[in-house]
Amino acid sequence: MDRPRILSGIQPTGEMHLGNYLGALRLWVDAQYDALPHYCVVDLHSLTVQIDSKHLSKRTLDAVAMLLAIGLDPQHCTIFVQSHVPEHTSLTWILECVATMGELGRMTQFKDKGSSQESVSAGLFTYPVLMAADILLYDANKVPIGDDQRQHLELARRIAGRFNSRFGETFVMPEALVPPVAARVMDLQNPGSKMSKSSESSLGTVFLLDPADVVVSKVKKAVTDSDGTVHYDPENKPGISNLLEILSAITSERPDQLALKYSSYGALKTDVAGAVTDILRPIAERYKELSNEDAYVREVIRNGAMRAREVASVTLARATEAIGLLEPPAVASE
Numbered sequence: 363m364d365r366p367r368i369l370s371g372i373q374p375t376g377e378m379h380l381g382n383y384l385g386a387l388r389l390w391v392d393a394q395y396d397a398l399p400h401y402c403v404v405d406l407h408s409l410t411v412q413i414d415s416k417h418l419s420k421r422t423l424d425a426v427a428m429l430l431a432i433g434l435d436p437q438h439c440t441i442f443v444q445s446h447v448p449e450h451t452s453l454t455w456i457l458e459c460v461a462t463m464g465e466l467g468r469m470t471q472f473k474d475k476g477s478s479q480e481s482v483s484a485g486l487f488t489y490p491v492l493m494a495a496d497i498l499l500y501d502a503n504k505v506p507i508g509d510d511q512r513q514h515l516e517l518a519r520r521i522a523g524r525f526n527s528r529f530g531e532t533f534v535m536p537e538a539l540v541p542p543v544a545a546r547v548m549d550l551q552n553p554g555s556k557m558s559k560s561s562e563s564s565l566g567t568v569f570l571l572d573p574a575d576v577v578v579s580k581v582k583k584a585v586t587d588s589d590g591t592v593h594y595d596p597e598n599k600p601g602i603s604n605l606l607e608i609l610s611a612i613t614s615e616r617p618d619q620l621a622l623k624y625s626s627y628g629a630l631k632t633d634v635a636g637a638v639t640d641i642l643r644p645i646a647e648r649y650k651e652l653s654n655e656d657a658y659v660r661e662v663i664r665n666g667a668m669r670a671r672e673v674a675s676v677t678l679a680r681a682t683e684a685i686g687l688l689e690p691p692a693v694a695s696e
């Protein structure tokens with residue numbers, strides 16, 4: 363069988379955290395050896411909320427360095443920056459003319475992010491169409507994502523299906539690849555909400571570059587409950603179940619099985635803190651080395667843009683032809 367084609371993306375809006383890692387990035391690393399993966403730092407998506415233009419380019423470089431630090435190997439996958447591949451915005455326009463206002467208005471992420479802002483950009487509304495373009499340009503069969511991106515992936519499938527049925531088979535139908543546990547890592551201080559870079563308290567989010575003592579302190583202070591017994595029950599014991607899922611994602615033991623090993627919250631927290639610091643240590647070490655390898659990181663980005671454009675331009679040409687746009691005249695290169 364052909365190797366599956368994979369596409370996924372991450373925003374360069376701040377430091378990456380344990381939710382990103384366990385929910386998606388680990389799958390990116392695992393997939394690179396038996397698939398054809400394209401991984402994208404989605405800088406254009408980050409323009410949809412307050413634009414931090416002073417720091418965006420540095421954050422984009424840092425995000426690529428972080429992807430290398432977690433173990434992505436440019437020999438096995440293409441790492442690129444979304445804005446370097448203009449086919450993404452060209453295809454977005456075409457897909458915006460296929461998507462409907464109604465379906466975009468139903469996106470929960472738009473409703474959540476939009477409701478907390480005084481002025482909502484049109485880009486925030488059409489955000490999922492750009493994401494659909496990211497995915498469809500690379501003929502992705504599989505899209506490794508955390509649970510919060512499922513609805514966007516569903517929309518990408520609907521848009522692809524509608525385009526194909528109106529204009530002929532053009533796009534490959536993508537499927538979500540969501541991890542069996544830790545697909546939604548919860549905030550340690552507020553286990554009713556997902557862990558995120560923009561949490562109210564930084565105590566709730568373990569960042570991949572947090573020093574070991576900070577990780578231990580955040581895990582030890584994680585909010586639990588007053589019941590005192592360790593068992594896996596996400597609905598009634600969200601704090602403890604979140605810790606069990608984190609440990610399960612790292613040890614590959616089922617969360618309900620892990621629960622049987624613990625008679626106190628303290629012992630569970632000690633093991634979670636230990637397991638998390640063990641996986642973060644080599645990432646931080648590699649990231650530190652990469653801070654002196656700016657030329658290498660830029661080369662990865664340059665090669666990635668070239669490789670990504672080769673694939674994206676073919677798919678875009680297929681889509682423009684299918685929808686009936688006049689083929690552009692060849693432009694002399696000199």
Ligand code: TYM
Binds near residue numbers: 373
């Ligand atoms: P972003 O940048 O918010 O997050 C990157 C990835 O991390 C996952 N994730 C989580 N998983 C588990 N628990 C959490 N608490 C958690 N927080 C984040 C996300 O599900 C995601 O997989 N719209 C996307 C970026 C994107 C994209 C794409 C993804 C743009 N184009 C094409 C896939 C394919 C986003 O904002 O992810």
